[in-house]
Amino acid sequence: MFNKKLFYIGFIYFFSGLPFGFFYTFIPVFFRSEGIDLKTIGLFSIAGLPxxxxxLFAPFIDRYFYKSFWMGLSLIGISISIFALSFFTPATVGFFIFLFFLTFFSTLFDTASDGFVVEWIPSEILGKANGIRISAYRISLIIFGGGIVAISxxxxxKIIFYILSLITFLSGIFLIFNSFLKVSSKKVSISFTSQFIEPxxxxxxxxxVFLLLFFVLTYKIGDALLGAMVYPFWVDRGFxxxxxxxxxxxxxxVFTILGSLLGGYLTSLWSIKNSLLILGFFQSFSNLGYTIASLPYLPKETVYxxxxxxxxxGGLGTAAFLTFLTNLCKREFSSTQYAVFSTLFNLSLTFSRTFSGYGVSYLGxxxxxxxxxxxxxxPLFLIFWIIKDN
Structure with a gap:
């Protein structure tokens, strides 16, 4: 029984990573290869707003239907969105609309799957389940990011859109009608005040608090600005x-995974203040690597x-930052407060990516x-203000 549950956790989180890899890796390469200008590529990042x-979506998923129904419905929505994208000219209004639908259904899927793990996985195997869900998600990012770019x-x-649409549709049907995954959660009436306002x-x-929130907003902003233009840069460099x-x-x-593992290990040894400072500095310093690699007449190996x-x-910095976010949350408000901090963090990523194309267009x-x-x-200097010495 437990092995079967672990298999399904891996299956579910494998599909959780598909839209993210498709959106942030495949789509920028697709756009630039089709001659879309950098400003437009950056602006289309706003489609990741959901x-x-x-x-906003979690209360509805908690209150209605099965989590497996929401996951299956979301995969079908993702399937329809990807299929529709294949019929639109890149970077048109229609393309944007269905790209937005893609991230909307992806958000529903992620929200339902996280709640599903809480309801479905016994505490004695939760550690194994978490290891599998993280591994499955990372593998998915590799396959549905760089993997499909290479296959294309x-x-x-065109054929990539069709393949992804087919496998997500079939998987969605499978989740909806799989009786093994139908878990009835306890429907507890929670007041709006208790659920949202108190946390x-x-x-x-x-x-x-405002310095703290500003730090959460900006800690990864340099990484996000760079990341939005990395794949267009590779295309323009002639790869x-x-x-x-x-x-x-x-x-x-793969290197991101290795960095995350090492960052997690170092964070467990160091204080959170030192982890954010040291690993955050490496995260910032790495941007200079692309600065050097973008200079003319340097060999391709420099870009590698x-x-x-x-x-x-980036993996090092993310590990420290996620540990910091987790520690910010009070136990009695853990889910809601983590959603607040992660929402703030994700908003900064979305909007910084949106305007990155203008930066490259004007500055090179x-x-x-x-x-x-x-x-x-x-943001690294803010650490001295918001974290007290241990």
Whole structure:
């Protein structure tokens, strides 16, 4: 029974990573390969806004139907969205609408799946389940990010849309009609005040709360600004889709996983203050790698190194930051407060990516990448203000 449950957890979180890899890796390469300008590529990042609004959807998913129904319905919605995208010219209004629908249904899927784990997995195997869900999600990012970019080198873009649409549709049907996954959660009537207002009031009562919220908003902003233009840069530098998919998308994701594992280990040894400072500095410093790699007449191998260093360092910083966010949450308000902080964090990623195309268009890659390094530094100084010495 337990092995079967672990299998389904891996299955579910494998599909949780599909829209994110597709949106943040495949779509920028697709756009730039089709000649879409950098401003438009950046602006289309606003279609990822639903990922920042999970807090709005959670109460409905908790109150109505089975979690497996919501997950299955979401996958069918993702399938329809991807299929519809194949019929629109890139970067048109219609394309944006269905890209927005894609991230909307992805948000529903993620919200339902996280709640499903809480309801369905016994505490004695929760550790194993968490390991499997993280691994499955990361593998999915590799396959549906760099993997499909590499495959598109041989199959073309159109067939990729069809393949993803088919597998998500069939998987959605499978989840909806799978009786093994139908778990009836306890329908408890929770007041709006208790569910939303009290956790927010507790946050706002903290010392230097606005500095804290500003730090959450900006800690990863330099990384996000750079990341939005990495794949267009690879295209403009003359790399083919096979190289982009295998080196930046796939191997880069592997280095991110390694960085996350090392960052998690170091964070467990160090104080959270030192972890945010040291690992955050490496996260910022890695932006200089792309700054150097964007200089003319340097060999291709320079871009390879910049990619691996940036991916690895980004994993280091993310591990420290997620630990920090978790520690910010009071136990009695854990879910809601984490949703508040993660919403704030995701909003900064979405909007910074949205305007990154303008930065490259006016400044060029080299100066833009250099500026992202300097933008990433001020949040590190805030750490001295918001975290008391241990």
């Amino acid at each position: 990922w920042s609004l999970r807090l 080198h041989y199959l073309g873009f 927010l009031k507790e946050i706002l009562k903290r010392d230097r 083919n889709r096979l190289e982009i998919g295998l080196i930046s998308g796939t191997l880069g994701s 190194f910049a990619s691996f260093f940036e991916s690895f360092s 890659y080299t100066y833009f990448f250099l500026i992202t390094f300097f933008i990433s530094l001020p």
